[in-house]
Amino acid sequence: MERSEDQRNGAPDADETRAVAGRRRVLQLGAIGAATIVSVRPALAQTAVSVMTCEIPVPDPARASQYIAPDGTLVAPGTPGAVPGSATPFAGEDVRRALTQGGSLPGTSADQNEAYLNYIRRLQAGTGGFTCFASIQMPR
Amino acid sequence: MTPPTDRPSDTPVSYRAAAPGATIVTPLDSLYALYDRRSGLTQLVAQPVPAILSALAEGVATPGELQARLERDFAVEGEAGALAARLDELVALGLIERL
Numbered sequence A: 001m002e003r004s005e006d007q008r009n010g011a012p013d014a015d016e017t018r019a020v021a022g023r024r025r026v027l028q029l030g031a032i033g034a035a036t037i038v039s040v041r042p043a044l045a046q047t048a049v050s051v052m053t054c055e056i057p058v059p060d061p062a063r064a065s066q067y068i069a070p071d072g073t074l075v076a077p078g079t080p081g082a083v084p085g086s087a088t089p090f091a092g093e094d095v096r097r098a099l100t101q102g103g104s105l106p107g108t109s110a111d112q113n114e115a116y117l118n119y120i121r122r123l124q125a126g127t128g129g130f131t132c133f134a135s136i137q138m139p140r
Numbered sequence B: 001m002t003p004p005t006d007r008p009s010d011t012p013v014s015y016r017a018a019a020p021g022a023t024i025v026t027p028l029d030s031l032y033a034l035y036d037r038r039s040g041l042t043q044l045v046a047q048p049v050p051a052i053l054s055a056l057a058e059g060v061a062t063p064g065e066l067q068a069r070l071e072r073d074f075a076v077e078g079e080a081g082a083l084a085a086r087l088d089e090l091v092a093l094g095l096i097e098r099l
Helices: A014-023 A092-101 A110-121 A130-136 B049-056 B063-073 B082-092
Strands: A026-028 A037-040 B015-017 B023-028 B031-036 B041-045 B075-077 B096-098
Touching: A092 A110, A092 A130, B015 B049, B015 B082, B023 B049, B031 B049, B049 B063, B049 B082, B049 B096, B063 B075, B063 B082, B082 B096
Parallel strands: A026 B075
Antiparallel strands: A037 B041, B015 B096, B023 B031, B031 B041
C-alpha cells in the first residue's frame, strides 16, 4: 500500500479526508443551464401546496367538458382518437411516478394515460393543477 | 456618461442578499417555499438556493468568497461554473443583487 507524503507527515490521509467530507451534508450546485427555481404567482400562492398530496385535474375544471387528444391538447367531445377527461383528479405523487418511472396513471388505459400525461406536460401557469405539476418537477 | 456602478472594470463582481426579514423561507419536505415580501412572489426552490442565500446573508461576497463559505459548511459538488449559473438565476429573479 503506498504511503502518501501527507501520511508520512502525520497529516490526514485521503481516506480520512473523505470520511470527514462524508460526515458533512453534500451541497449539489448542479449543472450550468439546469434551472432550479420555479416561480409561483401570488394568486396561486394562496393555496397550501404539498408535493405528496396535491392534485392535478385532467382537464382543469373550467374545461371539464372537452376531450383530450393523444398529444394532450383539448379538443371537442367526440373527436376521433381523443379521450374524455378523468372523472377524478390525479395525486401529485402518482403523476410524478408516471412521469419519472414511465408507469401509468392509476385507473387509466394506455390511450388515456398517454393523453393525460401529455396534457399534464403542457400545463401552464394559470391552469388548474399547474402549481402541483411545477412542484413535482423539482429535483430531489 | 458614467457607468451604472463606479466599480473599476477589473474588480471582481460581488453579490448581496436581500435584507434580513425581506424573505420568508419555509421548508416543504424536499423543497423550500421562499416568499419575497417586496414582490409578493413565492418561489419554490430546492437546495442549493437556501444555502446560497444563507451564505450571502453573512455579507456581500464575490463568487470565490461565496464558494469558500459554502465549502466551510458543506461538501460542495457540481459542475465548475454551476455556482455562477445559480447566482445568475437568483439575480434574474430579484432574490439577490449583483454589485
